[in-house]
Amino acid sequence: MNVLTCIKRVPATAGHIALTPDGQEIDTRYLGFTISPHEECAVEEAVRLIEKHGGTTTVLTLGPEAATDQLRDAMALGIERAILLETDGREWDPAATAAAIVEAIQAERAAGRTYDIVMFGNESADSAGYQVGVRVSEALDLPCVTAIKALDVAGGTVNVRRQTESGWETAEVALPAVLAVKEGINLPRYPSLPGRLKAKKKEIERIKPEWRDGGLEKVRLKLPVQAAHSVEVLGKNGDVSAELVQLFRRLSLL
Amino acid sequence: MILAFVDHVDGAPTILSLEVLTMARRLAQEMAAPLDAVVIGPKGGSAAGIFTSYGVRALHVADDGRLAEYAPAAWAQSLVELVGREHPELVIGTASDRGAEVMAHLAARMALPLAANCTEVMPGDPFTVTRQRWGGSLLEEARVKGAVKLLTLAPHALTAEASPSRTDVATRQWTPRLEDKAFRVRIIPQVEADTGKISLAQARVVVGGGRGVGSAEGFASLEELAQHLGGAVGCSRAVTSLGWRPHSDQVGQTGTRIAPDLYIACGISGAIQHMVGCRAAKHILAINTDPAAPIVQQADYAVIGDVQKVLRAVNTQIRKVRGR
Numbered sequence: 339m340n341v342l343t344c345i346k347r348v349p350a351t352a353g354h355i356a357l358t359p360d361g362q363e364i365d366t367r368y369l370g371f372t373i374s375p376h377e378e379c380a381v382e383e384a385v386r387l388i389e390k391h392g393g394t395t396t397v398l399t400l401g402p403e404a405a406t407d408q409l410r411d412a413m414a415l416g417i418e419r420a421i422l423l424e425t426d427g428r429e430w431d432p433a434a435t436a437a438a439i440v441e442a443i444q445a446e447r448a449a450g451r452t453y454d455i456v457m458f459g460n461e462s463a464d465s466a467g468y469q470v471g472v473r474v475s476e477a478l479d480l481p482c483v484t485a486i487k488a489l490d491v492a493g494g495t496v497n498v499r500r501q502t503e504s505g506w507e508t509a510e511v512a513l514p515a516v517l518a519v520k521e522g523i524n525l526p527r528y529p530s531l532p533g534r535l536k537a538k539k540k541e542i543e544r545i546k547p548e549w550r551d552g553g554l555e556k557v558r559l560k561l562p563v564q565a566a567h568s569v570e571v572l573g574k575n576g577d578v579s580a581e582l583v584q585l586f587r588r589l590s591l592l
Numbered sequence: 593m594i595l596a597f598v599d600h601v602d603g604a605p606t607i608l609s610l611e612v613l614t615m616a617r618r619l620a621q622e623m624a625a626p627l628d629a630v631v632i633g634p635k636g637g638s639a640a641g642i643f644t645s646y647g648v649r650a651l652h653v654a655d656d657g658r659l660a661e662y663a664p665a666a667w668a669q670s671l672v673e674l675v676g677r678e679h680p681e682l683v684i685g686t687a688s689d690r691g692a693e694v695m696a697h698l699a700a701r702m703a704l705p706l707a708a709n710c711t712e713v714m715p716g717d718p719f720t721v722t723r724q725r726w727g728g729s730l731l732e733e734a735r736v737k738g739a740v741k742l743l744t745l746a747p748h749a750l751t752a753e754a755s756p757s758r759t760d761v762a763t764r765q766w767t768p769r770l771e772d773k774a775f776r777v778r779i780i781p782q783v784e785a786d787t788g789k790i791s792l793a794q795a796r797v798v799v800g801g802g803r804g805v806g807s808a809e810g811f812a813s814l815e816e817l818a819q820h821l822g823g824a825v826g827c828s829r830a831v832t833s834l835g836w837r838p839h840s841d842q843v844g845q846t847g848t849r850i851a852p853d854l855y856i857a858c859g860i861s862g863a864i865q866h867m868v869g870c871r872a873a874k875h876i877l878a879i880n881t882d883p884a885a886p887i888v889q890q891a892d893y894a895v896i897g898d899v900q901k902v903l904r905a906v907n908t909q910i911r912k913v914r915g916r
Contacts (some may be wrong), residue, residue, distance in 0.1 A: 351729075351864050352861075352863050352886075353861065355729055364730070375845075376846060432705075432706070433703075461692075465732075466708065466709060467708050468687070468693075468708045469695075469708065472696035472697055472700055473696065473699070473700040476697060476700035481665070481777045483779075484664075484689065485689040485693070500689065502781070505781070505783070506782040507780060507781045512776065521842075522842070525832070525839070526833075552705055554705040554707055554736055554737070555718075555737070556733075556734050557732075557735060558733050559731065559732050560722075560730075562728065562729070562731055569888060569889065569894050570893050572894065572895050573895050574895075574896040574897065575896060575897050578895050579902075579908065579909035582902075583906065583913060585877070586910075589854055589875065591797055591822070591823075591853070591854060592821065
């Protein structure tokens with residue numbers, strides 16, 4: 339079985355977000371970068387599938403040269419091969435991103451490499467378009483399921499589970515297919531040191547797709563307006579149990 | 593014409609769909625355009641009465657026995673057919689798993705852009721929208737082009753509001769032409785036994801723990817407090833990653849969004865991804881050793897101190913006042 343996992347490099351934000359003066363980007367001067375959370379789980383799921391069923395794993399990202407860090411992170415977890423669709427740092431909208439990925443998959447096919455599963459994260463942490471996987475599936479005429487919280491491959495089909503407000507729902511889909519997973523499908527492993535060293539030495543294949551207009555254009559970013567807010571400190575390093583019980587009573591919880 | 597794509601459970605529109613209808617009605621007034629709604633599936637027309645209070649002119653019902661089950665591509669193809677026949681200027685749906693999925697298929701099939709999780713919409717050509725990034729911690733102003741504008745509405749961007757005046761809704765059933773291929777993915781609900789546990793999303797009180805709880809065992813004191821208050825236990829992403837709690841307990845952007853009366857955040861720093869998940873709480877109580885932690889700044893009440901010490905004392909106190 340051959341699995342292709344598509345990931346995105348996103349800033350590792352912490353307590354608050356600051357923007358660049360022109361409002362075009364998050365100010366990342368003091369931030370690290372990471373694989374977007376759902377996709378971290380997609381990588382882990384791909385590695386587990388191959389450990390169980392045998393086959394090959396490839397990771398792909400569309401992003402700047404620096405996104406090779408995230409490709410190497412994925413390879414440190416056990417992915418064998420990596421492809422960078424290298425951009426000049428400009429923002430690609432979901433339709434344009436999907437089109438570039440489709441071209442890359444078609445080029446792979448022309449080179450004799452076909453995929454049983456093309457895996458995505460359900461949505462990226464930063465731009466959250468909720469659509470790249472679906473667009474890729476439509477362009478390649480493959481079935482697609484999103485919001486997957488569990489999957490199991492048996493023979494030529496995959497059984498998937500999704501969580502709803504009231505329980506679970508399932509689908510059985512013939513492979514090849516596009517699957518978009520959510521965090522919680524697994525607990526990603528930590529990369530081993532030998533894994534990291536091996537990933538460092540690996541070749542990354544590069545393609546430079548041409549930027550295109552997908553029809554959704556970012557004008558600027560803005561921070562949501564925060565209402566004025568004050569905190570009531572009930573206590574500091576002393577016994578505050580009486581104050582807390584009083585608070586719970588005031589809120590009719592006790 | 594503006595078309596609202598309404599998701600429903602056995603014919604009853606979901607709350608997110610009522611929000612979509614509310615936004616669609618406002619836009620219809622602004623654009624001086626009629627508002628139509630579409631529901632997919634044979635039971636779709638059974639709650640047509642609701643639409644009379646949302647200014648809907650016509651309710652389109654895609655009626656095919658196979659559409660009783662949720663099949664994303666078939667639902668989207670039904671919309672493609674309707675859009676091709678009725679030429680709406682805008683199609684707006686929910687940002688639920690289903691809404692997002694069907695709208696993405698529609699966008700791909702019509703080769704149109706789609707703006708997901710919009711909070712504000714300014715009509716024009718192109719449309720200008722405000723949409724959520726980072727689960728709503730950051731907003732993006734964006735232009736949406738295309739002959740038909742496609743949007744999903746962020747959950748709770750506005751409050752669903754029925755109109756005092758009523759309209760006569762014409763129900764128009766049709767049977768879309770659907771190939772078998774559109775049913776390659778059919779999603780089947782699974783009936784499972786009720787565990788009787790209070791669910792995180794519905795709980796009135798959530799006691800959440802972060803790295804500051806110290807260990808998996810350390811959650812025992814949170815469990816006890818949750819039990820005293822009739823609540824549920826939640827956790828931060830750091831805790832899930834450490835393997836202390838299952839992902840189903842995780843509150844945040846990639847976990848569960850909670851809306852309790854009181855959220856007690858124990859040893860949680862308050863990363864933006866976590867705050868996205870708990871900002872709908874009416875009150876937040878932070879227990880943290882660090883008075884400068886972001887969660888303390890955003891809480892209504894704070895206790896500065898060690899989580900285990902504070903919880904042990906308050907659990908003892910509650911047992912005492914309850915005479916146990």
